[in-house]
Amino acid sequence: MTIPRIVGAGLIVIGVGVGIGRIGGQAMEAIARQPEAYGKIQTAMLIVAALIEGIGFAALFATAEN
Amino acid sequence: MRNTLLVKLFLVSTILFSVTVFAKDTEINSEETKTDLKTEIDEYIQHHLKDSHDFSLFSYTDTEGHEHHVGFPLPIILWDDGLVVFSSSKFHHGEDVATSGDNHYKLYHEKIYKTDANGTINYDAEHHPSNIKPLDFSITKSVMMILITGFLMLLLFGGLAKSYSKNNGIAKGVGRFFEPVILYIRDDIAIATIGEKSYQKYMPFLLTIFFFIWFLNMFGLTPLGVNVTGNIAITSALAILTFLITNFTGTKDYWKHLFDPLGDSMPWYAKIPLYIILIPIEVLGIFIKPFSLLIRLYANMQAGHIVIMSLIGLMFIFKNWIGSSLSFGLAFAISLIEILVALLQAYIFTMLSALYFGFASEEHEHAEAH
Numbered sequence: 510m511t512i513p514r515i516v517g518a519g520l521i522v523i524g525v526g527v528g529i530g531r532i533g534g535q536a537m538e539a540i541a542r543q544p545e546a547y548g549k550i551q552t553a554m555l556i557v558a559a560l561i562e563g564i565g566f567a568a569l570f571a572t573a574e575n
Numbered sequence: 576m577r578n579t580l581l582v583k584l585f586l587v588s589t590i591l592f593s594v595t596v597f598a599k600d601t602e603i604n605s606e607e608t609k610t611d612l613k614t615e616i617d618e619y620i621q622h623h624l625k626d627s628h629d630f631s632l633f634s635y636t637d638t639e640g641h642e643h644h645v646g647f648p649l650p651i652i653l654w655d656d657g658l659v660v661f662s663s664s665k666f667h668h669g670e671d672v673a674t675s676g677d678n679h680y681k682l683y684h685e686k687i688y689k690t691d692a693n694g695t696i697n698y699d700a701e702h703h704p705s706n707i708k709p710l711d712f713s714i715t716k717s718v719m720m721i722l723i724t725g726f727l728m729l730l731l732f733g734g735l736a737k738s739y740s741k742n743n744g745i746a747k748g749v750g751r752f753f754e755p756v757i758l759y760i761r762d763d764i765a766i767a768t769i770g771e772k773s774y775q776k777y778m779p780f781l782l783t784i785f786f787f788i789w790f791l792n793m794f795g796l797t798p799l800g801v802n803v804t805g806n807i808a809i810t811s812a813l814a815i816l817t818f819l820i821t822n823f824t825g826t827k828d829y830w831k832h833l834f835d836p837l838g839d840s841m842p843w844y845a846k847i848p849l850y851i852i853l854i855p856i857e858v859l860g861i862f863i864k865p866f867s868l869l870i871r872l873y874a875n876m877q878a879g880h881i882v883i884m885s886l887i888g889l890m891f892i893f894k895n896w897i898g899s900s901l902s903f904g905l906a907f908a909i910s911l912i913e914i915l916v917a918l919l920q921a922y923i924f925t926m927l928s929a930l931y932f933g934f935a936s937e938e939h940e941h942a943e944a945h
Binding site: 548552555556559560562563564566567569570 | 763767867868870871874875878919922923926927930
């Protein structure tokens with residue numbers, strides 16, 4: 510039995526969602542602790558989120574048919 | 576009094592509406608037309624995502640069944656044992672064979688193939704055309720948008736620079752909008768990631784790439800129907816520029832970090848087994864960094880276009896007022912998010928490029944603790 514590709518795409522989205530969600534949540538916590546470091550935390554958050562997103566898209570392309 | 580009138584009007588219009596909806600429902604309710612519509616929408620989205628050889632804004636079929644295309648043709652430039660130039664109007668939107676001199680060309684899935692006078696396209700076993708493909712240097716829709724954006728940026732920022740010298744260094748007009756953006760890129764992207772010492776030589780590239788991507792992303796959201804940054808060739812070209820600049824401006828420390836990351840902290844015989852693993856990873860990293868840049872921008876813009884167009888396509892599948900208003904609302908919300916994404920992707924591309932330049936231009940006073 511073969512697992513359909515769309516299941517893989519769903520798993521990727523779950524993984525990326527959990528990852529970016531954790532980054533966002535932790536960044537919120539960090540900002541609450543140190544509101545004066547808002548700018549720096551936001552920049553770091555965006556970079557890490559972008560890195561995860563890049564991997565996620567690469568994986569999604571791998572699951573895409575043909 | 577007025578309120579009751581409004582309520583009556585509303586009721587009447589709702590009833591009328593639902594009547595027409597039901598009338599249409601019985602008309603299209605067979606399963607076959609629905610799948611036809613779906614493939615049609617799918618093809619339309621696929622067509623939109625691709626580059627095209629003419630600039631068509633929209634097309635419609637009139638009551639007599641004639642197809643009309645609103646737009647204008649673009650020049651076709653081919654290299655086929657000599658330069659071949661003609662207008663894309665000769666293709667008649669892919670329906671006709673274009674003849675130039677003794678050669679005949681046919682458009683098939685937005686690619687130009689050399690054919691005989693009747694425009695026959697031969698297929699191989701995998702249903703790919705086996706005709707000869709001449710080298711295509713045409714001014715396509717994307718190329719035209721790139722030229723327009725380049726020209727716009729030249730005018731805008733050239734004029735901005737002149738207005739600064741005229742007004743004793745005070746921004747005027749549109750400069751009041753762009754000055755904070757440029758200062759943000761300088762202070763919070765370039766200086767923060769590259770450092771005071773060598774940020775200046777990277778500034779022209781960072782500013783250019785930021786505004787180029789931002790403007791093209793924004794053009795992609797207009798009804799012009801262009802999808803430039805959602806084209807993998809263009810994002811590849813941008814990422815290759817970042818790759819070349821990173822590696823050609825790399826300092827001695829950058830290369831030392833790649834090929835001898837442990838430095839003097841270990842004797843050479845202990846480093847050998849580690850380096851068998853470490854150096855291939857570091858070398859792969861050089862290529863993976865720009866690759867992730869190009870995939871991110873391409874996939875983000877492509878995905879945004881697909882989502883908006885699918886939501887608009889829902890309108891034609893539902894064909895009732897609940898579905899239509901729902902898809903309109905969703906498409907509107909996604910469009911607003913896309914405006915944010917257009918800026919965010921330009922920012923992230925610039926930010927990560929600056930980060931890689933920062934790695935390349937690092938010069939630390941070595942010897943002491945790493």
